[in-house]
Amino acid sequence: MAVLEARNLTKRFGGIAAVSDMSLSVTEGEILGLIGPNGAGKTTMFDLLAGSVRPSSGSIHLMGAEITGQPAHQRLSAGMGRTFQIPRPFPELTLLENMLLARQAQTGERFWANFTSFARVAAEERAAKEKALSLLDLVALRRLADDPARVLSGGQRKLLELARVMMADPKVILLDEPAAGVNPALLEVLIARIREINASGVTFVLIEHNIDMVSRLCNRIVVMAQGALLFEGKPDEVSREPRVIEAYLGGAAA
Amino acid sequence: MIDLLGYGAFFLSTALIFGLIALGLNLQWGLTGLFNVGIAGFVAIGAYSSAILTSPDTPDRIGGFGWPIVAGWLAAALITAGAAAFTGYATLRLKADYLAITTFGVAVVVQLVALNAQGLTGGPFGVAFIPRPFASVQDQAVLFNFANLGVIAVVTLAAYLALERLSRSPWGRVLRALREDERAAIALGKSAQSYRIQAFAVGGAVMGLAGAVQAHFIGFIAPDNYLPTLTFQVWAMLMVGGSGSNRGALLGSIVVWAIWVGSGTVTASLVPQDWQARAASLQIVAIGVMLCLILLWRPQGFFGPRRRQ
Numbered sequence: 296m297a298v299l300e301a302r303n304l305t306k307r308f309g310g311i312a313a314v315s316d317m318s319l320s321v322t323e324g325e326i327l328g329l330i331g332p333n334g335a336g337k338t339t340m341f342d343l344l345a346g347s348v349r350p351s352s353g354s355i356h357l358m359g360a361e362i363t364g365q366p367a368h369q370r371l372s373a374g375m376g377r378t379f380q381i382p383r384p385f386p387e388l389t390l391l392e393n394m395l396l397a398r399q400a401q402t403g404e405r406f407w408a409n410f411t412s413f414a415r416v417a418a419e420e421r422a423a424k425e426k427a428l429s430l431l432d433l434v435a436l437r438r439l440a441d442d443p444a445r446v447l448s449g450g451q452r453k454l455l456e457l458a459r460v461m462m463a464d465p466k467v468i469l470l471d472e473p474a475a476g477v478n479p480a481l482l483e484v485l486i487a488r489i490r491e492i493n494a495s496g497v498t499f500v501l502i503e504h505n506i507d508m509v510s511r512l513c514n515r516i517v518v519m520a521q522g523a524l525l526f527e528g529k530p531d532e533v534s535r536e537p538r539v540i541e542a543y544l545g546g547a548a549a
Numbered sequence: 550m551i552d553l554l555g556y557g558a559f560f561l562s563t564a565l566i567f568g569l570i571a572l573g574l575n576l577q578w579g580l581t582g583l584f585n586v587g588i589a590g591f592v593a594i595g596a597y598s599s600a601i602l603t604s605p606d607t608p609d610r611i612g613g614f615g616w617p618i619v620a621g622w623l624a625a626a627l628i629t630a631g632a633a634a635f636t637g638y639a640t641l642r643l644k645a646d647y648l649a650i651t652t653f654g655v656a657v658v659v660q661l662v663a664l665n666a667q668g669l670t671g672g673p674f675g676v677a678f679i680p681r682p683f684a685s686v687q688d689q690a691v692l693f694n695f696a697n698l699g700v701i702a703v704v705t706l707a708a709y710l711a712l713e714r715l716s717r718s719p720w721g722r723v724l725r726a727l728r729e730d731e732r733a734a735i736a737l738g739k740s741a742q743s744y745r746i747q748a749f750a751v752g753g754a755v756m757g758l759a760g761a762v763q764a765h766f767i768g769f770i771a772p773d774n775y776l777p778t779l780t781f782q783v784w785a786m787l788m789v790g791g792s793g794s795n796r797g798a799l800l801g802s803i804v805v806w807a808i809w810v811g812s813g814t815v816t817a818s819l820v821p822q823d824w825q826a827r828a829a830s831l832q833i834v835a836i837g838v839m840l841c842l843i844l845l846w847r848p849q850g851f852f853g854p855r856r857r858q
Contacts, residue, residue: 345736347732347735347736366740367735367736368735368736368738368739368740368741369738370738371736371737371738372738376736377736379733379736383730383732383733383736384730384733385725385726385729385730385733385734386729386730387725387729387854388722388725388726388729392722392725395719395722396722396723396726396734396737396739397737397738399738401719402719403718403719403720404719404720404722404723404739405720406715406720406747406751408720409714409715409718409719409720410711410714416718416719420719459737460737463737463738
């Protein structure tokens with residue numbers, strides 16, 4: 296069953312189509328790789344799926360429901376979370392606060408509730424805190440829970456973003472280049488965590504340049520070039536496909 | 550001695566009213582990062598709202614509603630919250646300096662309306678005979694001053710406690726997240742637009758309340774009270790006290806107001822009579838110098854959270 300589906304998505308910036316007529320179907324429980332040379336439109340594709348950019352045409356469905364026009368801030372509670380290519384922790388907030396912010400439908404985030412429903416707000420905070428600490432434990436950041444997020448290294452930030460989005464119990468997570476700038480030891484932690492989370496039933500779409508990581512994690516890879524679908528297949532098919540090689544090497548191998 | 554006590558109470562009352570305004574600004578700037586340079590406008594809206602609703606009927610001006618003072622204050626907070634929410638809505642797409650210049654424009658417009666809409670605001674003559682709390686003991690200056698200080702202190706304390714609660718709440722956490730990274734906050738399911746408008750409204754309500762309290766404390770308001778100098782003073786207070794800290798907003802207000810009044814007294818006694826008007830600008834110089842010193846010596850202010858530079 297397709298948990299996330301994009302149909303004929305096109306995004307034009309002025310005269311340039313960053314994404315053109317791109318369709319994508321993500322099956323429940325899989326880790327789908329999305330690769331392509333720089334400028335292929337991968338991140339724009341993510342922005343379209345996540346709602347931070349409106350498509351010029353086409354539609355997006357999440358678990359069968361159309362979400363094409365839904366504002367970006369409603370998509371996490373609808374079941375789809377994302378991380379950013381360059382991680383975006385809230386630098387002056389503690390790791391714990393970063394985590395708590397990702398919990399959805401919190402009573403205490405409504406203004407009046409802080410004066411009218413003390414008990415409920417406090418109980419929800421306690422529960423969220425517990426979940427946050429156990430997720431921080433999972434990515435080996437628990438001992439930094441009360442430090443501001445700006446102290447984290449690039450790799451730790453990627454881990455924090457992954458843990459943070461997990462706070463919302465999403466069905467689908469869009470990961471934009473999780474391996475970029477992460478040292479090899481931390482990368483193994485990251486891969487292991489993605490596998491674990493996936494095994495618990497969460498679907499992933501993964502943009503990545505690290506082919507080794509993509510081949511290890513994904514059963515299916517979609518290749519984009521110049522904003523459009525170029526090829527789709529298993530990792531070994533992708534690495535043998537002449538069109539893919541040509542796209543990456545700019546025709547030098549042909 | 551008694552005079553000095555009375556003056557102390559008067560001084561502290563004025564400073565705490567500034568503190569109340571600075572608390573409102575701290576929610577907008579310190580917590581949410583909204584660059585509001587239209588403070589004077591929101592204070593004016595609060596002051597005029599309460600003054601018009603409570604002052605006696607006057608020919609040539611709308612009035613004579615005869616509301617009790619407390620009702621006037623509540624109405625002032627609500628009306629200013631509405632005006633601030635509207636400002637927030639209209640400026641949703643503006644950030645940083647663009648937001649600053651626009652809010653500044655809003656304050657100028659409000660001041661010009663106060664100056665020219667005679668039928669509503671009394672124009673340049675302002676609104677007089679605004680009922681003062683404890684007017685019955687007005688003859689006993691010390692008692693009157695202390696009673697007023699008591700009321701103002703209670704209002705300020707209530708606002709302080711409410712804002713402390715809010716800034717530590719999940720609601721306040723969302724505001725801080727917006728200050729740090731709006732796009733990430735949106736990706737985490739927060740409606741940046743809704744929270745921005747809320748921050749404008751709540752901060753505006755506090756500023757409007759302060760304006761109303763001040764109007765009733767003095768008993769008379771005029772458009773000249775709400776010039777950009779007021780905005781500048783409150784910003785200086787928050788910077789000195791430490792933006793992000795409610796305690797800092799209050800302490801900064803007392804310190805800056807002391808320097809403002811003190812430098813005024815000093816120049817008044819040292820400068821010859823016919824230079825007095827010009828020497829008054831030295832007050833602004835004194836505040837400016839102090840701001841520079843604070844920024845050099847302790848950039849986060851007295852109580853501000855330490856940030857990476």
